[in-house]
Amino acid sequence: MYNEIIIAGFGGQGVLLAGTLIAQAAIEQGLHTTWFPSYGAEMRGGTANSTVVVSADEIGSPLAFNPNALIALNEPSLNKFMPRMTEKSVIIANSSIISQDKEYKVKPYFVPVTDIADKEIKNVRTANLVAVGALIKALEIFADANCEDEPAQKRRQSADEEGDLCDLEASKVLTLKSALTACEKAFASKPELIEINKKAIQAGYEYIKAEVQKFGSSEVR
Amino acid sequence: MKKLVKGNIALCEGAIAAGIHAYFGYPITPQNEIPAYMSKKMVELKRVFVQGESEIASANMVLGAAATGKRAMTSSSSPGISLKQEAISYMAGMQIPALIVNVQRGGPGLGNISGSQSDYFQAVKGGGHGDYRLIVLAPNCAQEMYEFAYDSFDLAEKYRIPVMILSDGVVGQMMEPVEFNKPEITEFADKNWALTGCKGREPRSLQSLLMKDGVLEKHNINLQEKYKIISENEVKYETFMTDDAEIIIAAYGISSRIAKSAVKIARKEGIKAGLFRPKTLWPFPSEAINSLSKNGVKFLTAELSHGQMIEDVKLAVNGKAPVEFLGRAGGGVFSEQEMVEKIKAMSEDKRAGR
Numbered sequence: 001m002y003n004e005i006i007i008a009g010f011g012g013q014g015v016l017l018a019g020t021l022i023a024q025a026a027i028e029q030g031l032h033t034t035w036f037p038s039y040g041a042e043m044r045g046g047t048a049n050s051t052v053v054v055s056a057d058e059i060g061s062p063l064a065f066n067p068n069a070l071i072a073l074n075e076p077s078l079n080k081f082m083p084r085m086t087e088k089s090v091i092i093a094n095s096s097i098i099s100q101d102k103e104y105k106v107k108p109y110f111v112p113v114t115d116i117a118d119k120e121i122k123n124v125r126t127a128n129l130v131a132v133g134a135l136i137k138a139l140e141i142f143a144d145a146n147c148e149d150e151p152a153q154k155r156r157q158s159a160d161e162e163g164d165l166c167d168l169e170a171s172k173v174l175t176l177k178s179a180l181t182a183c184e185k186a187f188a189s190k191p192e193l194i195e196i197n198k199k200a201i202q203a204g205y206e207y208i209k210a211e212v213q214k215f216g217s218s219e220v221r
Numbered sequence: 222m223k224k225l226v227k228g229n230i231a232l233c234e235g236a237i238a239a240g241i242h243a244y245f246g247y248p249i250t251p252q253n254e255i256p257a258y259m260s261k262k263m264v265e266l267k268r269v270f271v272q273g274e275s276e277i278a279s280a281n282m283v284l285g286a287a288a289t290g291k292r293a294m295t296s297s298s299s300p301g302i303s304l305k306q307e308a309i310s311y312m313a314g315m316q317i318p319a320l321i322v323n324v325q326r327g328g329p330g331l332g333n334i335s336g337s338q339s340d341y342f343q344a345v346k347g348g349g350h351g352d353y354r355l356i357v358l359a360p361n362c363a364q365e366m367y368e369f370a371y372d373s374f375d376l377a378e379k380y381r382i383p384v385m386i387l388s389d390g391v392v393g394q395m396m397e398p399v400e401f402n403k404p405e406i407t408e409f410a411d412k413n414w415a416l417t418g419c420k421g422r423e424p425r426s427l428q429s430l431l432m433k434d435g436v437l438e439k440h441n442i443n444l445q446e447k448y449k450i451i452s453e454n455e456v457k458y459e460t461f462m463t464d465d466a467e468i469i470i471a472a473y474g475i476s477s478r479i480a481k482s483a484v485k486i487a488r489k490e491g492i493k494a495g496l497f498r499p500k501t502l503w504p505f506p507s508e509a510i511n512s513l514s515k516n517g518v519k520f521l522t523a524e525l526s527h528g529q530m531i532e533d534v535k536l537a538v539n540g541k542a543p544v545e546f547l548g549r550a551g552g553g554v555f556s557e558q559e560m561v562e563k564i565k566a567m568s569e570d571k572r573a574g575r
Contacts, residue, residue, distance in 0.1 A: 020396060024225050027398050035225070035396035039251060039334070060482025061475075062395040065556035 001031070001056045001172050003139065004064035006081055007128075008049035009073025009094075014128030017186070018071065019050030021132055024182035025174050026054040034062035047077050054174060069139060071131045073113070074098065082106065090138045092131050109138050109208060116203050126200035129183075133204025136174050141212060143173045176205050223398035228388065229254035231363040231399045232296075232322060235370030237262060240406035241320075242291040243269035245282040247301060250334040251390035252324035255296040276301040280308035280321070287312070287319040288427050290415025292374050296322035298390070299340050300331055303348070309383055310349030313444075314429030316414070318377030320370070321355075322386045324393035327552040335552030336390030338474055341529035344387045345503040352441055354448045356384045356455065357502040359473040363397035365500075371403045380451055381414070387502060389525065391475040391554065448504075457500040458509055462488065466495025468567050469513055471534045472523040473499050475554070480523050483560035490561075492568045502530070510537035519567055520544040523560060525553070 005022060007015045019035050026033035036051045051064045064084075070091045072078035075098045078091075085091060085106040096114035111134045117127035180198050187193045226234070233255055236244075244263055246256040256272060263270035269286070273279035279295045286293035297305060302323045312319055325340045327333040340348075344357045356376055358369045366388065373384040416425055431437040461481055463469055468487075472480040477498040487494035497513065499506050514520075520542055522531035527548050535544050547563045549555050 020225060023396060027223060027225060033225075033398065036391070037394060039394055058481070060478045060480075060557055061554070062391065062397075062478075063554055063556075065558065 001054070001143075003052075003054045003069055003174075004067040005052045005054065005069040005071070005135070006049055006064055006067045007052070007071040007073075007131075008047060008077030008081060009071075009128070011048045013048075013073045014125065015048050015071075015073065016050050018128040018132050019052045021129065021179065021182050021186050022052045022054065022135075022174065024185050025136075025178040026052075028178035028181045028185075029175065031056060031174075032059050034059050036062040047074070047080065049077065049081075069135060070108075071128075071135055072098065072108070073128065073131060078104075078108070088142075090135065090142050092134045092138060094127070094131065096127075109134065109211075111204065111207055113204065116207060117200060120203050121196060121200045123196055123200075126197055129197050129200040130204035130207075132179060133176070133201035133206075134208045135204075136176055136179055136201075137205045137208035137212075140173050141208070147172070176201070223400050225396050226363060226399050227254055227394060227396050228360070228363040228366040229324065229393045230258055231367040231397075232360075232370045232386065232388070232393075233258045233262065234399075234401055235367040235403070236294055236320065236374075237266070238401070238403045238405050239371045239374045240292055240409065241268070241294055241374065243271070243283075243286045243293040245271045245273055245279040245286070245293065245295050247273050247276045247279050247297065249276075249298045249301045251326055251336065251394050252296050252298045252322070254393070255322065255324075276304035277307070280305035283319050283321070284308050284312050284315075284317060287317045288315070288416050290409075290412040290417060292320075292409070294320035294322065296324065298324050298326045298334075299328050299337070300326075302340065302343070306343075306349035309355070309385075310347075310351050310353060311429050312383045313349070313353035313355065314351060314440075315427040316381035316444075317383065317427065318374070318381050319383050320373045320377060320386065321383060322370075323388065325387065325389040327550070333552045334390065336392070336394070336475060336525065336554065337550060337552060338389055338476065338525035339527075339529065339550050340387065341502065341524065341526060344385050345505070345533070353444065354382070354451075354503055356380070356382055356451065356504070358384065358386050359500060359502050360386065360388055360392060361474050361477045361498065362392065363395065363399045366392065367399055367401065368403070369500075374406075376455065378410070378412070380447060382447070382451070387474070389475050452504040455501060456504045456506045456509070458506040459496075459498040459500060460509075460513075461496040461498070463495035463497060463513055465493055466513075467493040467517060467571065468519050468521060468564055469495045469497050470521045470523055470560070470564075471497045471499075471510065471530070473502060473530065476523050476525055479555060479557055479560060482557040483564060486557060486561045487564045487568075490565070492564060494564050499530075502533075505533045505537065507533070507537035510534060511539060511541070514538045514541035516542075518542045519571060521547060521563060521567060523547045523555065525555075526550050
C-alpha cells in the first residue's frame with residue numbers, strides 16, 4: 001500500500017490540519033507516514049496545500065512526485081494539480097464552490113463538502129474533514145476495485161445488493177475507524193471539538209457510500 | 222506511542238531532553254518552528270530563551286552562555302548561518318562546546334525558502350576563518366532530528382567543540398512519527414575550564430587571541446590533535462545493500478531518503494544498487510567509502526547542490542572507482558524516478574564497458 005495524497009485549498013480552509021489528521025490516522029494503523037506543508041509566502045491569502053504519504057513500507061521522499069489522491073477544496077487547487085493526476089488517481093472536489101460542468105482529465109468525486117459542513121454539521125469550518133471522510137471511502141472503493149484476490153472479486157459481484165463494497169484489511173487502506181481515533185488525538189487540547197469533527201468525517205464517508213449505492217462507482221466518479 | 226511532529230519540533234525536544242539551559246535565536250524560514258517552540262517551552266521550563274536583535278548577537282550570546290559551562294544552542298537557516306560564522310570561529314578557537322543548527326534553504330544570498338543542501342562546504346570546510354573543524358551531523362528524518370540534537374551536547378562537551386546539525390527545509394518542515402524515548406539529562410559533569418566565577422580557585426580564561434610568540438601555533442597543533450582523535454572515534458554512517466552493489470549512491474539528509482527508495486526500485490529492475498549515507502559529514506566516513514571502492518563499483522553522489530560533498534567522496538575513493546553526480550539546487554528536489562534513470566544510465570554504460 002502506497003498513497004501520495006495532496007490536500008489543497010484556500011489558506012484558512014484547513015488543508016494543513018486535514019493532512020495531519022490523515023497522517024495521524026496512518027499512525028493509528030501502524031503505517032509509515034510523512035506530512036509536508038506548503039509553507040511561507042504562498043500560504044498568506046493564496047492557495048495552500050499539504051502532502052501526506054501513507055505507506056506500508058519505509059517512506060523515501062515526503063514530496064509527492066506521483067500523487068494518487070487529491071482533495072481540492074477550491075477550483076484553483078483542482079486546476080493546479082489536475083495535470084499530475086492519472087487514471088489511477090482518486091480526487092475529491094468541493095462541488096459547493098467548484099463547477100461540475102467542466103471536462104476534467106480525470107473525473108473527480110464531486111462532494112459538496114462546504115454545504116455538508118454548513119447544513120449537516122452546522123459548522124462550515126469542518127468542511128476539510130468532511131473531505132477527509134469522503135477521501136477515505138473513495139480510496140477504499142478504489143483499493144477494492146483493484147484488489148485481485150477472490151474475496152474481493154466476490155464482494156464486487158454482490159456489491160450492488162449489499163451496497164457496502166469494502167472490508168479490506170487495515171494494511172491495505174486507511175480506515176474510517178483510524179481516522180475517528182486520529183480525531184481524538186488531533187483535538188486532544190480542544191476536546192469540545194472532537195465530536196463535531198468526528199461527525200464531519202463520518203458525513204463525508206457516508207456521502208460517498210450513499211452516492212455509490214445509488215449510482216454505482218463508475219457513475220459517481 | 223509515536224507522536225506526529227515536525228522535524229524542527231523533534232529537534233527542540235531532543236535539545237530539551239539533553240538538558241539545554243539556554244536558547245538564543247532570530248527568526249528565519251524554514252526553521253521558525255524552533256524559536257517559536259522554544260520561546261514557549263523554555264519559559265515553561267524556567268530555562269533561558271532570548272530572541273536576539275540579530276543572528277550575530279544570538280550566536281555571540283551562545284558563546285557567552287556556553288563559556289560558563291551551560292548547554293546553549295542557536296538555530297537558523299542558510300543566510301542566518303553565514304552571519305553566525307564569526308562567533309562559530311571564535312567558539313572553535315576558544316574550544317567552547319555548543320550546538321548550532323542549520324535548516325538549509327536555497328542560496329546563494331537570500332535565495333528562497335525551499336529545502337536545499339548547498340551549505341555543505343560552509344559546514345564542513347570551515348565557514349568562518351581559521352584552521353578549525355566542527356562536528357557536523359546530518360539527520361535524514363524527524364527521529365534523527367530528535368536523537369542527534371540529544372547526542373550533540375555530550376559530543377560537544379566530550380571534545381570541547383561546537384557541533385553543527387546540518388539539516389534542510391524538507392526534513393525540518395515535514396512531520397513524521399517520532400518516538401521520544403531519551404531520558405531527560407539533569408546532571409552535568411563539572412567542567413574544569415568553565416568560567417563560573419573564580420572565588421576560591423585560580424582564575425581561568427577562554428580566549429582566541431593568542432599573541433605571544435609561538436602560542437597560537439602550539440594552540441593550532443593541539444586543535445589538530447583533537448580533530449584527529451575525533452576523526453578516529455566519531456565517524457557514523459549507514460549502509461544499505463552495499464555488499465554486492467555495483468552502483469553505490471552516496472547521499473546525506475533528505476537526498477539519502479530519496480536515494481534509498483531509488484535503490485529499492487533499481488533492485489527490483491535487476492540493477493545491483495546500494496546506498497552509503499554519512500551521518501557525520503565531519504568527520505567524513507572516508508575509510509568506509511574507500512573500502513567500498515572495489516573494482517567494478519561506481520559511485521553516484523546525489524545532493525541538493527551542484528556538487529559539494531562529491532569532493533569528499535572523490536577524495537575518499539581516491540581514484541579507485543568512478544564517481545558520478547546528480548544534483549539539484551535552488552530549491553529543486555530530485556524525484557526517485559529521476560535518480561533511477563541516472564542509475565540505469567550508469568548501469569548501461571557499465572555493461573557497454575564505459
